[in-house]
Amino acid sequence: MFRVKICGIRLKSDVDAVAAAGGDAVGLNFFRPSVRFVDPQSESTRLLSEAAAAAKLLRVGVFVNETADQIHQIVDQVGLDAVQLHGDETLSAAGTVRGPRLRAIKLPVGPVSVDLIESAARPWIDAGFHVLFDADAGAAHGGSGKYLDWKSVADWNDQHGQSGWTLAGGLNPQNVAEAIRTSGTASVDTASGVESPKGVKSAALIQQFLQQASG
Numbered sequence: 236m237f238r239v240k241i242c243g244i245r246l247k248s249d250v251d252a253v254a255a256a257g258g259d260a261v262g263l264n265f266f267r268p269s270v271r272f273v274d275p276q277s278e279s280t281r282l283l284s285e286a287a288a289a290a291k292l293l294r295v296g297v298f299v300n301e302t303a304d305q306i307h308q309i310v311d312q313v314g315l316d317a318v319q320l321h322g323d324e325t326l327s328a329a330g331t332v333r334g335p336r337l338r339a340i341k342l343p344v345g346p347v348s349v350d351l352i353e354s355a356a357r358p359w360i361d362a363g364f365h366v367l368f369d370a371d372a373g374a375a376h377g378g379s380g381k382y383l384d385w386k387s388v389a390d391w392n393d394q395h396g397q398s399g400w401t402l403a404g405g406l407n408p409q410n411v412a413e414a415i416r417t418s419g420t421a422s423v424d425t426a427s428g429v430e431s432p433k434g435v436k437s438a439a440l441i442q443q444f445l446q447q448a449s450g
């Protein structure tokens with residue numbers, strides 16, 4: 236779906252930084268409590284999305300526990316290419332959301348079994364979702380900077396990862412190359428790892444992240 240997604244962009248300068256660094260996707264966050272929230276009703280959000288489209292970046296809307304109708308309304312209003320469900324949505328409720336669709340599979344930090352990962356991910360993969368593995372952030376749902384045990388994810392990938400998936404959770408310019416090597420992923424996502432201070436994207440960190448992710 237994408238190679239590198241920079242999630243939680245808020246400004247046109249963020250779009251410019253991602254495009255200049257060679258990223259291929261951005262996330263627009265519609266979870267109101269997040270420091271990365273952008274208002275779907277605001278003209279500036281529509282313009283941000285338009286700028287991302289002009290830069291040929293895939294625009295992924297990040298949603299937490301919204302109804303399919305609310306999501307579709309925001310997709311049409313803002314202009315989005317894909318929807319990322321990052322809350323506690325059930326598969327039956329999420330099934331009515333129009334695609335392309337990603338599902339965040341939130342895993343505990345530390346070693347986890349292949350069976351645990353497979354039982355969390357498989358129903359969503361079989362329903363046509365692209366899965367994005369993230370560290371469980373509790374009530375914050377995402378963007379926590381916590382990272383997964385990449386070896387556990389690699390073990391799952393060896394047995395079950397054929398359909399493509401994304402690694403997220405605590406990735407930054409210092410660890411992304413090792414995370415890719417260890418986990419075997421072809422697709423990464425970051426939010427807090429390219430910010431300074433929290434909630435404010437840094438063009439320099441985005442550039443370093445892309446450089447490290449590209450080997």
Ligand SMILES: O=C(O)c1ccccc1NCC(=O)[C@H](O)[C@H](O)COP(=O)(O)O
Nearest residue numbers: 242269377378379380404405425426427
């Ligand atoms: O980033 C957020 O604030 C956020 C809040 C609620 C749900 C999802 C959120 N982010 C979605 C992402 O795809 C993040 O990139 C992912 O959680 C990883 O974040 P980080 O550990 O900060 O790199």
